[in-house]
Amino acid sequence: GAVVSQHPSWVICKSGTSVKIECRSLDFQATTMFWYRQFPKQSLMLMATSNEGSKATYEQGVEKDKFLINHASLTLSTLTVTSAHPEDSSFYICSATPSFRPDTQYFGPGTRLTVL
C-alpha cells in the first residue's frame, strides 16, 4: 500500500515551453501533497505544500507564478513549470501524506526534466 505515481517519468522540452507533471496517490487519499526539487548528489528541497481545494503554500524563494501547483482532488496534484528555462532542469519529486498515517510522507518515483 501507499503507492505514489508520477507522470511523466522524464521529459525533455524546449526553452520557453510549459511542462505539466502529475502526482497521484494510487491506493490512498492524501490529505497533503508536497513537491520537491533535487539536484544531483544533493538533498531534497521542498518547493511547496498543497492541500486539496486550497492554494499551495510555497517555500521562500520559490516563484509561485513559475511553478503552478493545482491540487484538484485527494489523489491528484499537478506541478506546471511555466516558460521553462535550462536552469529549471532538475529532478522533481512529489510526496503524499495519507489520512491513515498523517505523520509521514510517501514519495513518487520522480520526474527528470531537461530543458534545452
Next chain:
Amino acid sequence: QQQVKQSPQSLIVQKGGISIINCAYENTAFDYFPWYQQFPGKGPALLIAIRPDVSEKKEGRFTISFNKSAKQFSLHIMDSQPGDSATYFCAASMRSWGKFQFGAGTQVVVTP
C-alpha cells in the same frame, strides 16, 4: 539554517559489516524522525521511523537509535549487503507542521 545535520557524507562498508549514519537536530519540538532510502534516479522510500518516546526501533536489519537528551538519532544497517548501496536521508518533523526537514544525505557503498 540547517535544522538537521547528517554525517558522514559518504560511507564504504564491506559486505556483512555495519553501516552507521548519524543525525542531529536542533528543534526540540520535532516529534517524528523517519529514514529514507534512495536509489539513483528513483524517489525516496520510507525505511523506518521513530518517535521520541522510544529509544530504539528495529525492523529487520535496520535499527534506529534515538537519544532525546543529546538530540541525536542514528541508523544502523546490520549485515550490510551490496543491495543496500544507496543514499540515505534522515528527516525530522512535527505532527502539527507536516513538513519534513531533511538531512544532507549519506551515500553508502557496500563492497562485495
